[in-house]
Amino acid sequence: MTAPLxxxxxxxxxxxxxxxxxxxxxxxxFTLDRGQVLGVIGESxxxxxxxxxxxxxxxxxxxxxxxxxxxxxxxxxxxLPPDEFDRLRGSELAMIFQDxxxxxxxxxxxxxxxxxxxxxxxxxxLSAEQGHVEAMATLHQVDIADPDAxxxxxxxxxSGGMLQRxxxxxxxxxxxxxxxxxxxxxNLDNLVERQTIKLLERLRSEIDASFIFITHDMTIAEQVSDxxxxxxxxxxxxxxDTTGLMRNPHHPYTRGLVNTARELEGDVTVLTxxxxxxxxxxxxxxxxxxxxxxxxxxxxxxxxVPLLDAPDGSAVRCVKAGLTGATT
Amino acid sequence: xxxxxILKNRTAFAGASITLVFLVAILIGPVLSPWAxxxxxxxxxxKPPSWSHSFGTDSLGRxxxxxxxxxxRVSLAISVSGVSLAMVLGITTGLFAGYWGGWFDLxxxxxxxxxxxxxxxxxxxxxMVVLGFGVVNVALAIMLVYYPIFARITRxxxxxxxxxxxxxxxxxxxxxxxxxxxxxxxPNISAPILVQASVAVAFGIVIESGLSFIGLGVxxxxxxxxxxxxxxxEYFRRAPWVLTLTGVTVTVALLxxxxxxxxxxDLSDPRLRERVS
Amino acid sequence: MTAILxxxxxxxxxxARSGLMARLAGASNMFxxxxxVDLDIRKGEIVGIVGESxxxxxxxxxxxxxxxxxxxxxxxxxxxxxxxxxxxxxxxxxxxxxxxxxRQTVNQALATPLRLHxxxxxxxxxATVERxxxxxxxxxxxxxxxxxxxxxxxxxxxxxxxxxATNPRVLFADEAVSKLDVSVRAQILNLLKRLRDxxxxxxxFVTHDLHVARFLCDRIAIMxxxxxxxxxxxxxxxxxxxxxxxxxLLGTLKQDSETVLSTRDTYDPARDxxxxxxxxxxxxxxxxxxxxxxxxxxxxxxxxxxxxxxxxEQQPGQGT
Numbered sequence: 001m002t003a004p005l006x007x008x009x010x011x012x013x014x015x016x017x018x019x020x021x022x023x024x025x026x027x028x029x030f031t032l033d034r035g036q037v038l039g040v041i042g043e044s045x046x047x048x049x050x051x052x053x054x055x056x057x058x059x060x061x062x063x064x065x066x067x068x069x070x071x072x073x074x075x076x077x078x079x080l081p082p083d084e085f086d087r088l089r090g091s092e093l094a095m096i097f098q099d100x101x102x103x104x105x106x107x108x109x110x111x112x113x114x115x116x117x118x119x120x121x122x123x124x125x126l127s128a129e130q131g132h133v134e135a136m137a138t139l140h141q142v143d144i145a146d147p148d149a150x151x152x153x154x155x156x157x158x159s160g161g162m163l164q165r166x167x168x169x170x171x172x173x174x175x176x177x178x179x180x181x182x183x184x185x186x187n188l189d190n191l192v193e194r195q196t197i198k199l200l201e202r203l204r205s206e207i208d209a210s211f212i213f214i215t216h217d218m219t220i221a222e223q224v225s226d227x228x229x230x231x232x233x234x235x236x237x238x239x240x241d242t243t244g245l246m247r248n249p250h251h252p253y254t255r256g257l258v259n260t261a262r263e264l265e266g267d268v269t270v271l272t273x274x275x276x277x278x279x280x281x282x283x284x285x286x287x288x289x290x291x292x293x294x295x296x297x298x299x300x301x302x303x304x305v306p307l308l309d310a311p312d313g314s315a316v317r318c319v320k321a322g323l324t325g326a327t328t
Numbered sequence: 329x330x331x332x333x334i335l336k337n338r339t340a341f342a343g344a345s346i347t348l349v350f351l352v353a354i355l356i357g358p359v360l361s362p363w364a365x366x367x368x369x370x371x372x373x374x375k376p377p378s379w380s381h382s383f384g385t386d387s388l389g390r391x392x393x394x395x396x397x398x399x400x401r402v403s404l405a406i407s408v409s410g411v412s413l414a415m416v417l418g419i420t421t422g423l424f425a426g427y428w429g430g431w432f433d434l435x436x437x438x439x440x441x442x443x444x445x446x447x448x449x450x451x452x453x454x455x456m457v458v459l460g461f462g463v464v465n466v467a468l469a470i471m472l473v474y475y476p477i478f479a480r481i482t483r484x485x486x487x488x489x490x491x492x493x494x495x496x497x498x499x500x501x502x503x504x505x506x507x508x509x510x511x512x513x514x515p516n517i518s519a520p521i522l523v524q525a526s527v528a529v530a531f532g533i534v535i536e537s538g539l540s541f542i543g544l545g546v547x548x549x550x551x552x553x554x555x556x557x558x559x560x561x562e563y564f565r566r567a568p569w570v571l572t573l574t575g576v577t578v579t580v581a582l583l584x585x586x587x588x589x590x591x592x593x594d595l596s597d598p599r600l601r602e603r604v605s
Numbered sequence: 606m607t608a609i610l611x612x613x614x615x616x617x618x619x620x621a622r623s624g625l626m627a628r629l630a631g632a633s634n635m636f637x638x639x640x641x642v643d644l645d646i647r648k649g650e651i652v653g654i655v656g657e658s659x660x661x662x663x664x665x666x667x668x669x670x671x672x673x674x675x676x677x678x679x680x681x682x683x684x685x686x687x688x689x690x691x692x693x694x695x696x697x698x699x700x701x702x703x704x705x706x707x708r709q710t711v712n713q714a715l716a717t718p719l720r721l722h723x724x725x726x727x728x729x730x731x732a733t734v735e736r737x738x739x740x741x742x743x744x745x746x747x748x749x750x751x752x753x754x755x756x757x758x759x760x761x762x763x764x765x766x767x768x769x770a771t772n773p774r775v776l777f778a779d780e781a782v783s784k785l786d787v788s789v790r791a792q793i794l795n796l797l798k799r800l801r802d803x804x805x806x807x808x809x810f811v812t813h814d815l816h817v818a819r820f821l822c823d824r825i826a827i828m829x830x831x832x833x834x835x836x837x838x839x840x841x842x843x844x845x846x847x848x849x850x851x852x853x854l855l856g857t858l859k860q861d862s863e864t865v866l867s868t869r870d871t872y873d874p875a876r877d878x879x880x881x882x883x884x885x886x887x888x889x890x891x892x893x894x895x896x897x898x899x900x901x902x903x904x905x906x907x908x909x910x911x912x913x914x915x916x917x918e919q920q921p922g923q924g925t
Binding site: 492493494496497498499500501502503512515516 | 670671672689690692694695696698699700703704705706707708717718721722764767771
C-alpha cells in the first residue's frame, strides 16, 4: 500500500490575541490518499478553514501551529522554512477560495495571472507562446467557450461563476498534487453551482490530484467526497467513509446535520432542530464540547472525549455513539 | 471607544494625561496664583525666572506664568468654540449630504472643495480682514477653517453606512430622516469625527496664536498665547524667556492633543487591532 | 380569497451606470430590475419568491417597503397604497449582524419601533419587549446585550422580534437563513412557521435555496431577470414545473449526472431584446412568437400559471 499523499498527525492551532491564547483547532489528524477527495464539513467556529490554512502555511504571524507531523509527499512540511514552503505552495499545494473576486488582481487581465504563475509549474519552463497555448487548453478544460477572449478580460468583466472557473483553471495550470477548495460554490447561484460541482467531479477523474473539499453543505459533500471529516468546535467529531457516514451517522451532531439535509430534501412540516448554537470560546478541558446542544448528553459525557474507533472503520468522538452497531 | 481601551493604548494614555494636566493647570492655576491677574509691578520688569516668578516677568512686571495660563484659557476657549461650531455645522450638513446625495450633496461638496483650496491661515486672515479683530471673530475664523473637514468626514462615512441593513430597517420602521441621521447613523460614525476634533482643537490654538501674534486676532490687554508671544518677541533680546516659555506651553498643549488624537484613531481602526483571520 | 398584498404591474428600474454621465445618458441607460410584475399575496400564506442573482426578487421586496422607488405600477395593502407609517409591512434582512444597530442593545432596538408606533406606554414597554423576545425564543437576559455579543441565530431572532414590534400584516424575509449556520437554520424556519400562526402573519420569503422554499412556502413565485415566470402551489410547481427555466432550476435538485446543463448565456439587458422572452438565449424550445413578445400568463393548473407560450392551450389567465 502506497503512503498517503497527506498525513496530518495531531495538528493544533492556537491564536495569541493580546496576551490571551485562543485555541482554534485541537488534535486534528487525518490522511488523504492520492486521487482521493476528503470532504470537510463544519460550520462557523468549527476550525475547518483554520486547520486547512495551517496545513498550507497561510495563517498570520500570531497563529501558533503545532503538530507531531504534517507529512506531504513523504516530507514533513510542518517544520519547513518559509521560503521552501513558498515554493511548495502554488506548485504542489493549491487553494481555491470561497470568493473568486478577491483572488484576482483587479487591475490585471486573466492572462497576466496565468503568465504570473508559469514559474510555479514544476519542472518544465514554458516559453510565452507555449504558456499561452497551455493556458487556453486549461481554460477549455474548465468549460470556458472562448478562452482567448477571456484571457484578455479583467476580473470585473466576468461573472462570479466564470471567475470561479478561471480560478480553478489557474490552479490546474500549476498541476498541483493537492487542491484545497474552501466552500468554492457557496457564493454562486444554483445553476452555476451545479455546473461547478459537475466540473470538479469531472476534473477529479481527469487529473491526478487529491482534493480537500470544505463545505457546510452535506449534499455536496456526499456527492463529491470519498471520505468525510466532520468538525465541531475545533475538534474532529466524526471521520469516515462518505457512504457509510451519510447512511448511518454516529455522532449526534453529524446525525443532526444529515437529518436536516434529508428533511429539507423530503417532505416534512416541522424540521428537527439541533438546539443552541456553536460558539468559539474557551472550552473547559473535561467536557464534551457538543454537550450543551446534545440530546444524548449525560454525566458519562463529562470528560475529555477522545476519538474512538467504530466497528465500521470510522472514528467518532462520542461515548454514546452507537458503537455496538445500534443507532440511538 | 471605551475608557479601558484608552488607558491601555500608550499613545492615547500619554495624550490624555498631558491634556488633562494642561487643562487642570489652566483652570486652577490662575486661581491659585499669588499674582493678581494683570497686576503691574514696575519694580520688577523683565526679571528672569526665579522662585517667586516661575516664568519670570514681562515688560509691565506681570507674572508671565500666570499670564500664560490665563492666555491658554482664552486660546483654548476660542479654539474649542470655533471647532464646536464647525462640528455642528459640518456634521449636520454632512449627514444630510451623505444620506440624500443628489444636488444637495453636490453643492456641499463643492463648497467644501472651495474652502479646502485655501491654506488654513490665509482663510482665517481673510475672515479677520472682513469681520474685524477680536475674540469672537477668531472663533468664527477657526469655524470656517474646520467646517470642511467635518462636513467631508461625516458625509463620506454616512454614504457608506446608509446602505447598512440597520439603517434600512429604521426606514422600514417608519423613522423620520432626522431621527435616522442623528439616532442611528451618527453614533456609528462618531469615531473618526472625534479623532478629528482633538486634532482640530490643537491646530485651532495654532491659528489663534498666529493671528494674535501678528495683531489681527485677540487684542491686548486680553491675554492669549499669541498676544503674549507678540509681546515676548518685542523684548526677545533682553528677556528671551517670555517668548520661549510661552512657545513651549503651546507645544506641550499641541503634543497632548495630537497624541490623544493619534491614540483615538488607532483605537477606532479595527484593522490595527490583532485579529483572528 | 382576500389578497392582502397586491403588486400591480410593478416596474423598478435602475441605471446600468451611476453618476452624472448616466443621468445625462437618459433612458437607454436604464433597465428594469422588476419588469411589469403582477402578484397577489393572500392573507395568512407564506409565499416564496425564488430566483437567482439578477432575478429582481430582492428588488421587488425593497419596492414594497419603500427602499427603492417604483418606476411604474402600484403596491397596495388591503386595497390601499402601502404605507410605512402604519407599520403594516416589515422586513427581516439577510445579514443578521448588520441588521441591528451596533450601538444599541436589543432592548433599545425593540423599544424604538414600539415607541414610534405608539404601541405602548412607558410602563408596558418593558413587558412588551420581554414578550416579543419570548415569542422568538430569547430569554429576557438577551435584552441588555449588544449585537456583537450575540450569535447569528440569536441576532436573527432579535431582528424578527423587532419586525414583529409594529404588528405587521406582511413580513418580508430576504434570504433570512442564508447566512446562518446549517444547524441553526431549522430553528429559524420552524420559528417563522410558528409565528405565522400565532401572529396571524403573511410572509413573503425571498430565497435562492430551493429546499428551504419547499419546506416553508405554500406558494412559489419564480422570477427570472425581472419577470415572474411561474406561480403556483409549491407542491404543484416542484412536481410539475412548466416553465423551461423552472425546469432547469428545479433540475438542480436532482443529483443525477445525466441532466445536461446549458452553457449558453443568460439574459443581458445591455445586449438582448427587452421585449422578447427573457429566457430566449437558453431555452431549448424557442418559437417565433417568443422573439416578438415576452409571454403573458397561461393557466397550467388550478392556481398555477406560467409565462410561456408552450403552455398556451386555452386562454391566457391572470396571476392569482
